[in-house]
Amino acid sequence: MDCIGVIGYGHMGGMLVNGFLSSGVLGIDEVVVTSKSRESRDACAAAWPGIGIARANGELARRCRTIILAVRPQEVTEVLREIVPLMDGDEHIVSLAAGIGLAELEGLFSGSVTRVVPTISSTVGQGTTLICHGRQVGMHDALRVEGLFSSIGNVMLVEEEELPAATILSSCGPGLLAAVIEELADAAARASGLSADRALQLATETAAATAAYLRETGETPGDLIGRVATGGGVTEVGVKGIRERLPEVFDEAVAAMLERYGAVGK
Ligand SMILES: NC(=O)C1=CN([C@@H]2O[C@H](COP(=O)(O)OP(=O)(O)OC[C@H]3O[C@@H](n4cnc5c(N)ncnc54)[C@H](O)[C@@H]3O)[C@@H](O)[C@H]2O)C=CC1
Numbered sequence: 001m002d003c004i005g006v007i008g009y010g011h012m013g014g015m016l017v018n019g020f021l022s023s024g025v026l027g028i029d030e031v032v033v034t035s036k037s038r039e040s041r042d043a044c045a046a047a048w049p050g051i052g053i054a055r056a057n058g059e060l061a062r063r064c065r066t067i068i069l070a071v072r073p074q075e076v077t078e079v080l081r082e083i084v085p086l087m088d089g090d091e092h093i094v095s096l097a098a099g100i101g102l103a104e105l106e107g108l109f110s111g112s113v114t115r116v117v118p119t120i121s122s123t124v125g126q127g128t129t130l131i132c133h134g135r136q137v138g139m140h141d142a143l144r145v146e147g148l149f150s151s152i153g154n155v156m157l158v159e160e161e162e163l164p165a166a167t168i169l170s171s172c173g174p175g176l177l178a179a180v181i182e183e184l185a186d187a188a189a190r191a192s193g194l195s196a197d198r199a200l201q202l203a204t205e206t207a208a209a210t211a212a213y214l215r216e217t218g219e220t221p222g223d224l225i226g227r228v229a230t231g232g233g234v235t236e237v238g239v240k241g242i243r244e245r246l247p248e249v250f251d252e253a254v255a256a257m258l259e260r261y262g263a264v265g266k
């Protein structure tokens with residue numbers, strides 16, 4: 001059987017297994033998992049009774065044609081060196097590792113390789129998975145991977161040179177926006193008698209509602225600000241301060257992330 005193997009059952013590996021099985025795109029007998037930590041293997045077996053848990057990465061590689069590497073970037077080389085000698089060569093390696101390029105992956109496995117960048121928001125069926133196929137990937141394998149990830153959210157095909165910036169937006173983005181939501185809520189709570197819990201509840205709901213508004217109306221953020229900020233009113237003084245200071249903050253954050261992106265896994 002053409003099983004899907006998932007090496008690493010951490011945040012991403014766990015999310016993908018849950019998503020693929022919950023959506024029904026894969027059956028329980030079509031997934032094999034390995035993970036270094038005993039706790040995560042036990043958690044997987046408990047969450048999905050009957051799922052294949054391989055004793056070693058090599059065993060998984062012998063059983064599966066599509067192999068998803070959901071280990072940290074610094075662990076990718078070790079895992080590929082371990083499994084490639086045991087593989088036939090017609091497998092499809094799907095790497096989630098941020099910052100590890102196709103050339104590096106193809107240097108370790110000369111067959112079909114795809115880079116995929118999921119997002120934690122696919123836990124709730126939202127957000128966009130980025131997909132970048134290597135030159136060796138045939139139509140059948142490409143469509144299979146795109147179909148798998150479509151079951152947990154949107155997918156976008158990207159060129160490899162677009163991946164760093166696209167990753168920051170789509171995949172790091174939930175972390176960045178969560179920090180913004182937290183800071184906004186904390187500032188409001190500090191300045192008032194509103195409890196921290198209620199401030200966070202309001203800020204979170206407002207973020208979700210604002211994204212829904214922009215998505216559904218097609219308005220730009222500038223259009224929306226124009227509707228909210230009554231002339232001489234409250235919003236405009238806040239937006240003015242943010243527009244003066246945020247570009248520098250975000251330019252620095254993006255520059256730091258791009259620098260780290262180029263160094264991760266080295
Ligand atoms: N967390 C995120 O939102 C995103 C992460 N990624 C990428 O996904 C990959 C995984 O990230 P996370 O799930 O956050 O990491 P994590 O640290 O939560 O999970 C890594 C898993 O790999 C296992 N592992 C480590 N060495 C292993 C080995 N030799 N054999 C088998 N299993 C091994 C660990 O036990 C752990 O379960 C990374 O390469 C990351 O760049 C990509 C997009 C988003």
Ligand SMILES: O=C(O)[C@@H]1CCC=N1
Pocket residue numbers: 098167171172
């Ligand atoms: O922070 C990270 O390195 C991973 C890759 C993209 C999102 N999370």
